[in-house]
Amino acid sequence: MEALYFGCLAGGVMFALISVVFGDWIGDALGGVFDAVSFEFLQPIVLAGMVTVFGGAGILIERYAGLSPALGILASTLCALASGLLLYFAYVKPMRGSENSVGYSMNDLVGKIGEITVPVPEKGYGEVMVHMGGSGNTLHTAFSFDGDWIPSGVRVVVVDISEGTLGVSELEKQKKGLE
Template sequence: MTLFGTPIETIYIILLIVAGSLTILYIFFGDILEGIGEFSSFLHPALILAFITLFSATGYVLEVLTSLSSLLIIVISIFTAFILDALLNLFVLIPMSSAEESLSYTEESLKGRVGKIIISIPENGFGEIIIPSKSGMISKPSASYENLAIAEGKQVLVLDVVKGVLYVVPYDDDLDTENTD
C-alpha cells in the first residue's frame, strides 16, 4: 500500500524515527511541557509520543513480517498502541506522579530541626552543624542566631536559613522530658 505516493513501510519507519527523537528531546526538555500534562492526563506528551512510537513500530513490523492487508494492520496497530499506552499510563506514569519526588531536602525544611555542632561556632562567626535525616547526615554551615559562641558537640535548634547558612540556638532536650512527666 502507498500513501501520498510513499510506501506505507517508509511512513511507519519515518514516524518511528521522529517519535523516538521527540521522546529523547522530551526526556531532556520535558519540564517545559509539564503544564500540558496537568490539564488532561490523556494529553500527557509522554503518552502521545508513546502511542505514536508503538503504533508505528507495530505497523512496520506487521507490514514487513506478515501478508495482512494494510488497513487491517493499521487497525491492529492502533488497538495495540492504545492498549500498551493505557498500561504505560496505569502502571508507570500514575504511580510515578504520586511517588515521593525526591529524598533531597530544601533549606526551608531544615527550620525547626535539631542538629549537633561539629565545628564550634565562635562569637559573631561561623561553624558547622550536622542534622540527621532519612537519607543520611546533612552537613551545613551555621552561625549563632544570637551571635553567641556555641561549643562543639552541643545540640542546637535551627531557627532560620539565610543564603545557605543555618542560624541556630542551643537546644536543651531536658525541656522535652520535663513536659512528658
C-alpha cells in the same frame, strides 16, 4: 496501507531519535506552548510510542495475519492503545512520582535536631550540623538561643533563624524542661 504503516513506524523512530538528541533544545524553544492543551495521558513519549507500535503492528498484521484492511487497522489501533496504556502506567506515571528535590528552605530547619561541630559561645557564633534526611547533612552558623555556652558534640534543636543564622538550644535541656 503498508505505506501508512511504514510512515508511522519511521515517523515514530525518527521522533524518538530527535527527542533524545535535541529534546532539551526543542523544549526550551517551545517554552511550554502546549501546556494549556495537554492531558496527563497524552505525553509525547506515549504518543510517539503509540504511533510507532501502530506502524509496526500494522506491518506485521498485514503481512502475516491475512486480515482485511479494516480489521488490520482496528487490530493495529488496539495494539497501539494497549502499548500506550502500558507505557504510561509502567513508565511515565511512576517516573513522575519519583521526582525529588534535595533543596530546602531555611525555615525547614526549625525543629530539626543537629549536633554542634564548632563550640557555640554565650555571645558569638559556632557551627551546627543538621541531618536533612535524603539530602544528607548540612552545616550552618549557629548562635545560642538561650545565651549558654554549648560545647562540641552536644545534640541541639533548631529553635529560631535570624539573618541566616540558626538559633539552637541544647536538646537535653529542652527535654528536662518538658518533664
